[in-house]
Amino acid sequence: MIARAKPPLVFDAPKRATLPTHLADLDLKARRLAVVELGLPPFRADQLARHYFGRLEADPASMTDLPAQLRERLGAALLPTLVRPVTELCCDGGATRKTLWAAWDGTRAESVLMGYPDRATVCVSSQAGCGMACPFCATGQGGLRRNLSCAEIVEQVRQAAVAARDGVLGAPHRLSNVVFMGMGEPMANYRRVVDAVRRITEPVPAGLGISARGVTVSTVGLVPAIERLAGEGLSVTLAVSLHAPDDELRNTLVPVNTRWNVDEVLAAARGYAETTGRRVSVEYALIRDVNDQPWRADLLGRLLREQLTARLVHVNLIPLNPTPGSEWDASPLAVQDDFVARVRAAGVACTVRDTRGREIAAACGQLAAGS
Numbered sequence: 598m599i600a601r602a603k604p605p606l607v608f609d610a611p612k613r614a615t616l617p618t619h620l621a622d623l624d625l626k627a628r629r630l631a632v633v634e635l636g637l638p639p640f641r642a643d644q645l646a647r648h649y650f651g652r653l654e655a656d657p658a659s660m661t662d663l664p665a666q667l668r669e670r671l672g673a674a675l676l677p678t679l680v681r682p683v684t685e686l687c688c689d690g691g692a693t694r695k696t697l698w699a700a701w702d703g704t705r706a707e708s709v710l711m712g713y714p715d716r717a718t719v720c721v722s723s724q725a726g727c728g729m730a731c732p733f734c735a736t737g738q739g740g741l742r743r744n745l746s747c748a749e750i751v752e753q754v755r756q757a758a759v760a761a762r763d764g765v766l767g768a769p770h771r772l773s774n775v776v777f778m779g780m781g782e783p784m785a786n787y788r789r790v791v792d793a794v795r796r797i798t799e800p801v802p803a804g805l806g807i808s809a810r811g812v813t814v815s816t817v818g819l820v821p822a823i824e825r826l827a828g829e830g831l832s833v834t835l836a837v838s839l840h841a842p843d844d845e846l847r848n849t850l851v852p853v854n855t856r857w858n859v860d861e862v863l864a865a866a867r868g869y870a871e872t873t874g875r876r877v878s879v880e881y882a883l884i885r886d887v888n889d890q891p892w893r894a895d896l897l898g899r900l901l902r903e904q905l906t907a908r909l910v911h912v913n914l915i916p917l918n919p920t921p922g923s924e925w926d927a928s929p930l931a932v933q934d935d936f937v938a939r940v941r942a943a944g945v946a947c948t949v950r951d952t953r954g955r956e957i958a959a960a961c962g963q964l965a966a967g968s
């Protein structure tokens with residue numbers, strides 16, 4: 598059922614011309630410098646950060662251990678409001694909740710919070726729109742608006758953590774997982790995404806203290822960026838959106854394949870798995886009569902076993918979610934089951950993703966931010 602959780606809010610703050618700096622854009626050292634520039638001792642930066650990252654508090658008025666006149670100054674300088682919820686939609690009995698955000702300049706993006714018995718996951722956007730133009734994905738149809746800043750990404754996570762803690766999913770949840778599977782191509786916004794991952798995973802007061810093992814970065818396969826990510830010393834899971842085991846079809850489903858092909862993407866994925874010791878997740882949206890043939894399942898299994906070695910990979914099948922204007926459809930259940938069995942027969946782990954949020958256009962590939 599679709600339920601509007603709250604009446605729509607209008608983000609009425611005046612539009613600004615340039616992106617304001619936010620505490621969450623800065624590492625520990627840069628924060629202290631910023632505070633010193635305000636004429637204050639550096640420890641005020643840590644105090645502010647403990648409120649923001651530790652208590653998830655962004656309202657300076659509630660930071661009562663700070664002298665009243667400092668609250669206002671520090672808040673104005675380092676905690677500008679960057680994103681505000683415009684609408685929230687819920688489904689799955691309240692366990693899936695999509696938020697449409699308006700940024701300080703009117704740009705819109707979406708994130709999705711999902712509650713499970715033992716965890717809560719937020720799916721965040723790294724860009725407003727996307728430039729990758731995959732034809733089965735709603736985000737790809739609108740093109741790229743702009744990159745989101747590090748703090749705009751971290752704010753999606755912080756606000757989701759507050760909502761989960763305060764019980765919007767039914768019972769109070771601790772936000773344990775963050776997946777970069779919302780709008781945008783994270784590896785095309787590399788620096789800000791990596792900074793955001795650090796802010797999300799570093800312990801309080803440097804960051805939110807969410808385990809890196811609970812963070813997944815998903816990419817269409819921008820090979821140089823995957824190679825660079827492997828060297829960042831982050832233990833995040835890499836997800837690669839493959840969708841076809843052969844270049845002929847992948848060129849049409851994931852257009853950037855004409856730049857980095859299946860072999861090159863899998864080699865980079867293997868490098869990532871070997872360097873980090875983390876199993877790579879291969880995403881495969883199963884589309885009826887397009888990429889669901891038995892021979893493609895066999896080819897996928899063989900390729901992954903040979904190029905990644907089975908222990909370094911896990912296939913995540915995503916039944917295709919409908920998008921406006923697309924005639925493509927999910928595969929019938931029997932075809933899907935056979936596909937899974939064939940990949941597994943090659944010795945490669947394969948599961949079907951639990952699809953959340955279809956009725957509110959919150960599932961994989963459905964985020965369009967009203968555009």
Ligand code: SAH
Binds near residue numbers: 916
């Ligand atoms: N740009 C990144 C991050 C987006 S993640 C990437 O492509 O990996 C969103 C995932 O959902 C990707 O694997 C994407 O290919 C997949 N997806 C897109 N449209 C979909 C649809 N209509 N149905 C199912 N999965 C879809």
